[in-house]
Amino acid sequence: MIKNLNELHNLLFNEWKLPFIGLENDNLISKTNSILFNYVKDFGALIEKNNNQDHFEISQNSSELELTNFITENSGNWNIAVDKKMDNLYSNEHWLYTESDFSDFKKLNFGIEECLISFSLQELYFEHCENKTKPNSELNLKPLWINKRYSSNEKTHSFYYDLENKALKFSHSENNFDRIAFIR
Template sequence: MPFIRLENEKLISESNSILINYVKNFGALVEKNNNQDHFEISQNSTELELTNFIAENSGNWNIAVNRKSDNIYSNEHWLYTESDFTDYKKLNFGIEECLISFSLQEVYFEYCGNNVKANSELNLKPLWIDKRYCSNERTHSFYYDSEYKALKFNHSDNNFERIAFIK
């Protein structure tokens, strides 16, 4: 979904320069895959003037940005509370942290091999540790080996055993 082909570019405010640059330089390259969360700009009908920009792979929740500020919101909490799907909660961290966590997660899932597990030859070093993504919880940690271009993803609820070897 190249930026120039968005139906309504006004969905992203010019004040959201970080998101605009992401869309132009990386977000449009993240292939939409039903097994992964995906980058998808869409109108949000709430009165908070929100634009959805990340959709969970099953459509269970979205991450949105306020068109007048860089504040981000998520409705992910409706899955485990008595709130409604349309109830968006402000996230207490910046759009940069969200986009980096999202990007690393998507790169990991794009390149992880089905049966490739960590081995003793890898020298995985901390890359992005205890960061946030779709909630205020610090769930995402990534480790990287530059020699083998190996990426390991640890989630606070799920330690993935596979290794992504980035081409």
């Protein structure tokens, strides 16, 4: 199991040999947001932006809070942001199912590192789950990142992997995905 961003970086770039993709607007991140700042330098955009997946995109937040958006839902329905002075996380995802406004950001009660790892694994899964690769042998899926949070305070994300086949399985508390992603 991975425990932090350093271990995730090792898995993605040293073991799985993923390419580094540069990120635009990284100058909008405050150096006081050291975890996010280092994530941008170590992970870049991780995968290229497309309209089928959430994406890592740095932008100024339009709310009254001192926030910087860094994750945008694939349809632009919500954002995850970080306070410019501390690493406190905020999200406006709740506006989809409450009577709040899109610009109403609520504080998330977990750390930015947990959010970034869940996001990275989720997006890699969706980027690679469409390929038709079949494993050469039976998969030996082991826990990688279990019962973690992403865009809300609910623990929704679990991932399992098979290192030999570079296989990744995503289990969400509300939706178990049947496909296996083969990272190639």
